[in-house]
Amino acid sequence: MGTIIIQNETTKDPISLIGREAGVCWGGDTQDPEKNRKRGLGCLESGHGRTWEYPQVYMVVDGYSARVIRELYTHIGGSPTRLQASTRYVNYQKGFAYVTPPKIAKNEEANAIYAKAMDDILKAMQELEQLELPKEDVSMLLPLGMESKVVLRTNLRNLVDMSHQRLCNRAYWEFRQLMHDMMRALSDYSEEWKYLVDNYFKAKCDVMGYCNEKASCGRYPKKEQ
Ligand SMILES: Cc1cc2nc3c(=O)[nH]c(=O)nc-3n(C[C@H](O)[C@H](O)[C@H](O)COP(=O)(O)OP(=O)(O)OC[C@H]3O[C@@H](n4cnc5c(N)ncnc54)[C@H](O)[C@@H]3O)c2cc1C
Numbered sequence: 001m002g003t004i005i006i007q008n009e010t011t012k013d014p015i016s017l018i019g020r021e022a023g024v025c026w027g028g029d030t031q032d033p034e035k036n037r038k039r040g041l042g043c044l045e046s047g048h049g050r051t052w053e054y055p056q057v058y059m060v061v062d063g064y065s066a067r068v069i070r071e072l073y074t075h076i077g078g079s080p081t082r083l084q085a086s087t088r089y090v091n092y093q094k095g096f097a098y099v100t101p102p103k104i105a106k107n108e109e110a111n112a113i114y115a116k117a118m119d120d121i122l123k124a125m126q127e128l129e130q131l132e133l134p135k136e137d138v139s140m141l142l143p144l145g146m147e148s149k150v151v152l153r154t155n156l157r158n159l160v161d162m163s164h165q166r167l168c169n170r171a172y173w174e175f176r177q178l179m180h181d182m183m184r185a186l187s188d189y190s191e192e193w194k195y196l197v198d199n200y201f202k203a204k205c206d207v208m209g210y211c212n213e214k215a216s217c218g219r220y221p222k223k224e225q
Pocket of ligand 1: 074075076077078158161165166168170171172213
């Protein structure tokens with residue numbers, strides 16, 4: 001099971017920060033915390049997207065599959081920066097942790113096949129290592145289901161946009177779970193983040209009022225309906 005750790009470098013008061021920065025440009029009173037908060041809420045309600053890029057988020061994303069991390073990397077709005085656990089230097093020879101999809105985990109026969117495939121990969125890696133091949137070559141065998149760790153720096157706007165795609169019922173199940181885990185961790189980080197998560201982190205159909213996916217889950221009607 002994956003975990004999200006919100007790091008201390010993350011903006012604690014994202015709404016007030018937006019208000020302070022916007023206040024500078026409007027000649028507003030940026031010394032008054034309540035005015036800053038209200039101005040921040042105004043920028044959010046008006047959809048002034050650039051202001052949403054001031055609140056920064058630093059998080060450790062740990063224990064999710066390399067596959068879901070690959071999908072996380074497609075969200076490039078706001079130029080997020082990321083570092084990922086190395087497969088060249090980390091020693092996987094004693095074994096690697098991996099994610100088992102719930103539908104496989106609850107099927108005894110399927111689970112045994114899945115676990116054996118992972119074990120076979122590990123054995124092959126150990127045999128190649130004995131032939132003194134470099135780690136960076138041997139690790140080519142590592143599966144997409146292996147667990148990985150990433151340090152991610154992004155911003156509020158990127159995460160809100162991500163939620164529109166990844167809370168969709170048609171999105172990959174592990175990313176939906178990752179998105180919910182991020183939302184829970186941010187909500188626990190501060191009251192202002194909780195407000196943002198509760199009011200702005202939504203599936204795209206909840207924002208648009210219709211579904212634009214070709215294969216709809218049926219939660220909302222298609223636009224043409
Ligand atoms: C049901 C479902 C199925 C999917 N299937 C696949 C799949 O099979 N394969 C796959 O690879 N992905 C898939 N995805 C992921 C999806 O297609 C996107 O890759 C992912 O959502 C990240 O891209 P983005 O544009 O949404 O976000 P970002 O790249 O973070 O962009 C956010 C916003 O920023 C703006 N922006 C970003 N870059 C630019 C730019 N260069 N120029 C101008 N504006 C920019 C745009 O307004 C954009 O909407 C799927 C998603 C869903 C929900």
